[in-house]
Amino acid sequence: MKIQKQPIFNCQTFKDSDTFGLIIQIYAKSNKLNRGKELHGRLIRAGYKPSKYVDNHLLSLYAKCGQLGYAQKLFDRMRQRNLVSWTAMITALAQSSRSLEAIKTFCRMRVSGQRPLLMNLGSWIFALKLEFFYGSFVLMDCLLLTYDVKES
Numbered sequence: 001m002k003i004q005k006q007p008i009f010n011c012q013t014f015k016d017s018d019t020f021g022l023i024i025q026i027y028a029k030s031n032k033l034n035r036g037k038e039l040h041g042r043l044i045r046a047g048y049k050p051s052k053y054v055d056n057h058l059l060s061l062y063a064k065c066g067q068l069g070y071a072q073k074l075f076d077r078m079r080q081r082n083l084v085s086w087t088a089m090i091t092a093l094a095q096s097s098r099s100l101e102a103i104k105t106f107c108r109m110r111v112s113g114q115r116p117l118l119m120n121l122g123s124w125i126f127a128l129k130l131e132f133f134y135g136s137f138v139l140m141d142c143l144l145l146t147y148d149v150k151e152s
Contacts, residue, residue: 063092
């Protein structure tokens with residue numbers, strides 16, 4: 001007798017992004033990268049339209065599971081990013097010792113018009129601490145952008 005592995009769910013069964021986001025969040029917290037990738041693939045094949053909510057959870061999944069390449073691709077393809085998106089990407093880069101990229105991403109966030117909250121600065125400062133010398137030059141450029149300081 002041959003037993004077939006049945007999927008846990010069908011993408012047609014659940015149609016709201018809250019459900020998908022919750023499932024992806026559970027996979028991220030339990031470090032089940034393959035399950036999350038499987039769901040991501042099913043969503044794409046089912047023609048599911050991206051949402052910031054689901055994309056942010058996917059971004060966190062890939063980042064928490066050490067798949068920065070996937071996280072970066074997803075982040076770059078996101079049509080709309082919010083503070084959660086930016087913070088997840090900056091934190092993932094900083095925690096993976098890619099501090100210069102984290103600093104540059106923070107500056108990109110500022111250029112996009114997104115304003116950081118105090119809690120978001122923690123990841124950025126962590127990255128800056130790792131990349132102090134070069135980061136200090138990037139910091140100056142970013143601060144000039146942040147406060148609209150013009151060169152005289």
